[in-house]
Amino acid sequence: RKYLRKMAAVDASASEDQLKLSSDYTVDIFTKLGQGVFGIVYRGERKDGTPVAIKQITSESMKETVDGMEEIKILQKLPAHVNIVKFHDFFFVKKSFWLVMEFCDGGDLQKYFKKLEGKIDVAVKVDFMRQLASGVKHLHDCRLVHRDLKPANALISFATGQTVLKLTDFGISKLAEGKANSMQTYMMSTSLGTPCFMAPEIFKQEKYTSSVDVFSLGMIYSGMLDSEKNKGDILPLPDGPMIMPMPIGMLLAQPGSNVKVSPIVSSDPEIVKAVKGVIHKMVGANAGQRMSSTEVKTHMDKLYDSGKEDIHHHCQ
Structure with a gap:
């Protein structure tokens, strides 16, 4: 009515x-x-x-x-x-x-990175990751699963004088009925999303939970770290040579897959190693072993706080 x-x-x-x-x-x-x-x-x-x-x-x-x-x-x-x-x-x-x-005057995250050819200081990337995690946690706290998290669905606003990321496009989101604490047991089965960022359980057409958003967020993080070598594209790719690039979620859906995402190398700065450690706990093939969005936010808040002086310096 x-x-x-x-x-x-x-x-x-x-x-x-x-x-x-x-x-x-x-x-x-x-x-x-x-x-x-x-x-x-x-x-x-x-x-x-x-x-x-x-x-x-x-x-x-x-x-x-x-x-x-x-x-x-x-x-x-x-x-x-x-x-x-x-x-x-x-x-x-x-x-x-x-x-x-x-209205968000900064466009979307993909275009922002592309414009700067991915040449964005890691401290700023950590700030962006923290903000994305905060938005996803809020959705999950409200029993909402986005189901199509990707850089194009993260908009940037400069309205307050700060660079603020905001999630958008809830066209295929799913509202879970019931109590908030039942979120982890709320199962869905519709195969929707953007392949490059989709979790393996969606490719396998299995029922899934809010952990699909955590996987997608991990894919975004991985793509952000690798954006400079990909000429600004936030494009998560598996480690090692491939004849034809395939979505990591699709590869992880294959039995016995040992595909690696964002491998930690000795030359990485400590903060990058820490971020990659978080990513590895977000993008596992087993949805039940992934971090929750609350845990991701907690880790990213700590990383942000540990490098706050660098972040504020680069955001000025």
Whole structure:
């Protein structure tokens, strides 16, 4: 009923380059910010001139309507967090849902690394890793499994004068019903995600838990460490020569696989060795032996605190 009331309340008008969703929000339909799993994201404006990001989810079919409502339900239930893109409002206009969200002026993590060709100090990378872990832990604390964590779904905001990472695109996220402490036993089986960052249990089409997000986060960390030699691409690759690169999760899904991720070498700085040690505990083939997002955040907070002076120096 609340969705129907919201839909009925909207009286949209359009111009050649703008779509007015309400008296408060206008979409610039020629300024595309990106594309998620189920929709296109445009730049928009609040009536006071504040920029916003507005995601369009088409609703031509019943499935698309259900998908749109599901994402709205997730965003409405999710408590605010500094490392999660803020949800403002939604409208139903021209057979589409329009989700109004916080605008992040720094683009996504993949583009940020690519622009700098991966030449980012390790202290800053640790800060980014800490922020990502904080966002993922918040989702899991709220019984939400993202299921498509990747660099393109981590946006960057400079609004506060700091570099703040924010997770976005909850189009295929899954809200676990029940008590928060039942999260680890909540099982899902839909095979969704981005292959390069997907856990082996998804490739094996097994039921899985929130540990799939921990695996994906570990893949992002590994790709961040190797980004300079990959010309800025955050692309996790297995150690050793390969005829054709394959997703690490797919390789780990093979019986008897001994693929290695981010091997620790003697020439690594101590902080890199420490990060790789955490990664190894995030990306194991056995989901039950992986760290939880809480444990990852605890480790990354400690690494961040140990190198805080270097991080602040490089972030100025």
